Amino acid sequence: MAMIGSDIDFAKEVLLKGDLVAVPTETVYGLAGNALDPAAAAKIFQVKERPSFDPLIVHVPSFDHVSKYADEIPKQAHLLAEKFWPGPLTILFKKKSFVPDLVTSGLDTVGLRCPDHPLTRRLLEVLPFPLAAPSANPFGYVSPTTAQHVAEQLGEKIPYILDGGACPVGLESTIVGFENERPVIYRFGGLSLEKIESVIGKVDVQAFSTSNPKAPGQLKSHYAPRKKVIIGDIAALRQSYPIDRVALLTFQKNYNTKFQYILSPEGSLEQAAQHLFTALRELDKLPIDCILTEFVADVGLGRAINDRLRRAAAN
Ligand code: TXA
Ligand code: MG
DSSP: OOEEEOOHHHHHHHHHTTOOEEEOOSSSOEEEEETTOHHHHHHHHHHHTOOTTSOOEEEOSSGGGHHHHBSOOOHHHHHHHHHHOSSSEEEEEEBOTTSOHHHHTTOSEEEEEOOOOHHHHHHHHHSSSOEEOOBSSOTTSOOOOSHHHHHHHHTTTOSEEEOOOSOSSOSOOEEEEEETTEEEEEEOOSSOHHHHHHHHOOOEEOOOOBSSOSSGGGBSSSSOOSSEEEESOHHHHGGGSOGGGEEEEESSOOOOOSSEEESOTTOOHHHHHHHHHHHHHHHHTSSOSEEEEOOOOSSTTHHHHHHHHHHHHOO
16 A cells, blocks of 8 residues: 655656656646656556557656756747646646657657645655656546545556645646647646646647547546546436435535535635535435536636536546
């Protein structure tokens, strides 16, 4: 069973040996290994049971490190990093050839991100290599936002979990890339479209769920609990189910029923985002047949919340 603690020196030792450590970030916990070591990357795919066509994000301590791994740095990428790093934003760059193909699934781009969590930033600063880290969940399941979530699912398979508390953002990073120098969002996440556009102007969006993804993070059923999730008008939907066989996942409304999780009693999208994956995990453990839920407003972090709900329901 994995040890859980906040010992950065020990985490470093494990990583230097080529082993994996689960690390906290502001978005979700990552399953981290040496990004420049194909054997460590192979372990990540193996532990997650992740198909090798789904590339890993590489975590760096600051923007200064980007030029080591990226061949070109678009001006807009620089502007975004300056404004939002450390933070919930992954940027796709043309990669230098020594970045292992296994990490990028053979693509000629690499996703780089500087995470905003004090423990993991300190760890990145003392390591001689960047960290490849996908979310620390088995492939296809909901991402973990606490060290306990990681322990429940991967505890048997990894030596150490660096415990940095509950992730404050709660949703994975937003992914931005460039096509012919035009910025494109490939995945909605913890940094809103509005904030990105406030810095670089109009951005294309290709972050739609599809069963034939261009970026594998666009796979439809990618964040799914095991219970069936149905999205719609909760008040109407619940009439069709026996009351003790369903759980309600609401944005703000209290139905005063036994199995319910209110994402944000005060109606904040940030708070709802922070609680979403914990809510799905907790409801998934109840003795019920399905989870009834509703979309939130399609603005700010609402876009990412709705995207994850759609994927959770897509099974
Ligand atoms: O917030 C996050 O991004 C978390 C934390 C740990 O940093 N990480 C995360 O990783 O969500 P993961 O592996 O669950 O999702 C990574 C996704 C891939 O599925 C893929 O869609 C996209 O990032 N990606 C990574 N590198 C890419 C590349 N070179 N081209 C296109 N998409 C890429
Ligand atoms: Mg993931």
